[in-house]
Amino acid sequence: MAEKRFLKGGEYLITPMEESEIFTVEELDEEIIEFGKTAEKFMREKVLPNAKEIDNHNFDLLISLIKEAGELGLLSIDVPEDYDGLGLDKKTAMYVAEKMGIEASFLTAFAAHTGIGTLPLVYFGNEEQKQKYLTKLATGEWIGAYALTEPGAGSDAMNIKTKAVLSEDGKYYILNGTKQFITNAGFADLFTVFAKIDGEKFTAFLVEKGTEGLSFGPEEEKMGIKGSSTREVILEDVKVPVENVLGEIGKGHKIAFGVLNIGRFKLGVVCLGAIKEALSIGTKYAKERKQFGIELAKFGLIKEKIANMAYRAYALESAVYRTAGLIDNEIEKIDKSDPAYNQKVLDAIGEYAIESSVIKVLGSEWLDYAVDEVVQIHGGYGFSEEYPAAKMYRDARINRIFEGTNEINRILIPAMLARKALKKELPLLEFENVIVDEIKNPMKQPRPAQGILGNEVRYIELAKRVAMFLAGVGMKKFGEKIKKEEEMLAILADLCMGIYTAESAILRTRKFAEMNGEDKVGLRVAATQLYVNEFLSQVPALAQKALTYMFEGPKLKEQTLAIKTFMPTYAINEIGLKKQIADLVIEEEKYPF
Template identity: 55%
Template structure:
């Protein structure tokens, strides 16, 4: 594979301006058709029974199985599955638009995503030909439903601390599994379980376990805050005999399955969060237009316009960052070949973590403000935003908590630098020299040069904080979680603002420009606050004063009329009665 530009490498955007990025405007007819098919399925098949699924466990089971089979008939379960096993074998952008458009179904979207993602992909990417032939056709058709069993009562974020054991039988034909898995989505009606256990208490390994295997039982349904139209139960393993041919992947290499599948789950969760946030924005805009107070629709009030505008701008930027990431992954898969899909996806593990944190927090903002716009009615079950509020909260825990992902983002960058994959050390040293030089007012030739300079400033601030912290703490930096998370927040906003900027330059619209400038101005203000919070921990005295001056320089921007931008964006939202970008 020919050497690629730095900006196309995972994390390379921190050091080099990208030339292009995939955005929804680039979708071809196939992608748009599948998106429409998914949305039609969600609206016509799932939403009419969703309330029943929320309140009746038996009906939830019955509808879940029926709907999954119907989704399989329409090809919605098979975009990631190779054609020879009954799938469609389509690019990752397709699976992402499916995730985005199924998201409005709340808990059912969790059932769907757990099956098509963590429940199926371990076999797609790590299964033997025999395992693929046996399981994938039934998983792609919806005849069988899958569940993923990693979390345990005592191990969540620290997945490798799992206590479930696997011992080879005396005749060498089976592994005997013992342990308990916690919070397992789809457990109540799953036919296949992807289970992780330690062979001889040490070698972390994946297994395929079928429903009905003696010794496999389930705990009661968890009574959850949200996603109530999905099944969540314990999976209990008591001397469960699993044939040796059902070992998944290499013995002792279960972490490769677990962590790589999580990377996929992270960017797909980002896409799903964008879809759910768009739905909440639509409901909120329509309610604001209908609800009257003081003889006026509440949509006329500046306080409501501000909420709608912020929701729309966040969604626009998150959507840009999500599909930029998916586009990079698809390009990498095409360059490497489909036999190296796992490595291609792992290349963008940093960006996948960014998308996961970004999407889940944009959605949380949207549902919170959606309830606020609805007032007391937002607290009542018959209004969609009440369910959306409850359903949203789990996304900051799914696929690795947001705290874990924030630690991973700078952590993975630093590891790649140590391996020589990214010239971060050289860039940090060059930046230190640059910041000692006097600063003069810059002149900008083109319309967006100023904004590009602002994005570069955010990148340099993240590089500065990470560089100073690395010098101060060395290998012990992994324990400095507050510093790492602050660095991650600057990186997230830099990547997102840059993605919005790339998208806006392509679209060229006034509304898109307003949303991009709005997001960027707020990102710079947030970055300045983060620098003020962590730099006094890293240095003191004259050295601190130098760093604080550098941070102010890197986040300095011209005053932005945010009120005017909010009113412009809100006007477009209200006119469209929802997300204004089509």
């Protein structure tokens, strides 16, 4: 067997699973776990008891809590030590983010500050800008915001109309335009504002609160995350000193999209934290509430809901920490004394943009599933604002829109794979030859692996061939026009997402068995098999949907027969395994892994 290694972005689709090195949450060191405990304690003792006050727009309270988080070091994980930061790795950042995910309104303000409000300065600020602003952001003395979206430019971010013109004396840029849905706008001290110089050069600017001409619309009345501040930011002849241009003129897209990669990943991570919280809330209620004289938790269909939340959380968690490990491994290769260090760090994060989109989409969609089921478990009480289920339901919905809609991300995943293939960074075309050979000679197809979950290794390797077969056929059918075949792109994205997450769960469980012995694995095998089963049950339908769109008659039959060899039946005792998982969750009243 080949030596294991950390894979490049997207490489999981064409590399045998057993060659992939993986980092797992069980490998987090004690220092990171303690930091996570600090974050969770802060959320449970300081934020959750004040959730209703925060949702009622008590911004003074919200700001004071952000500053308190700063005192605990929670604002400065990604900030270099030279600017009063901690300069910690992505594993730490993601573990803390997961623990912060249990209350959405505070989390939205916190994440907007520590992410898009601070990271543009970390990665693109010059020394003078960092000295002036970054320390204040790291400690919570100042709060940051990010102003990109406009009334006519949401997903199409490059279509912004905000304009910047250099003043006659050359000392200022004068900005005019309107930004919409800007988080933290009501109390932020520093805004990263995107505008086009002379209507053409997409550029970022640092704009301080109180600058003449800077004003704000009223607070948006939102369906969820009510406690966060969301306003229009209005710029009317706002004079921004030329030294407050962030990064290079005309290169603002590097900031906008570079920071989005981190944001997508972290959003999926906080969704993981929220799923675990929803699971705990739903399970505790199911044990307390009785119908027909029996606890809800003893009913089979309630157990199924609990199990579905738990095994999906296990799969998502596996993908989250695998990705954090991949990014950290890439960053560790960079010389910190390199003048281009920050850009190379962003490039390392961007290397895993595909995986970040996977985690964002699945995290947000599985959270929506979880909170919906928690409302259902509560019955009529789930519709009452007196219980936490209703608030979680409302708050969760925004995540499928934040950080690029899930539709945009589904288009991006195959687009990014194609870009890597064209740049010769990912040998997808060579893998197509392997597929053709295996269709002709089925005995060359992957065999079960040795050890625990060996059959599941084989089934996911076969699913990779389905995905790459459809991608190859689609390219031949549509050529360059495949970019506009969004339904086809979404099918490929769903296959890529399922493969990455199932593979992550399998590798995590196998590694746990190697490190601790198969007798210690417990129900991790069951959780893995349940997600593999869920994904594999979708593969034939997705393949058929794609093929019947592209072909008909004898050609359809030919392509269907060709791909069928990669879709053998996978059968597990789904009901029995779900009962086992549910019983464990019910016993512990929380996510059990």
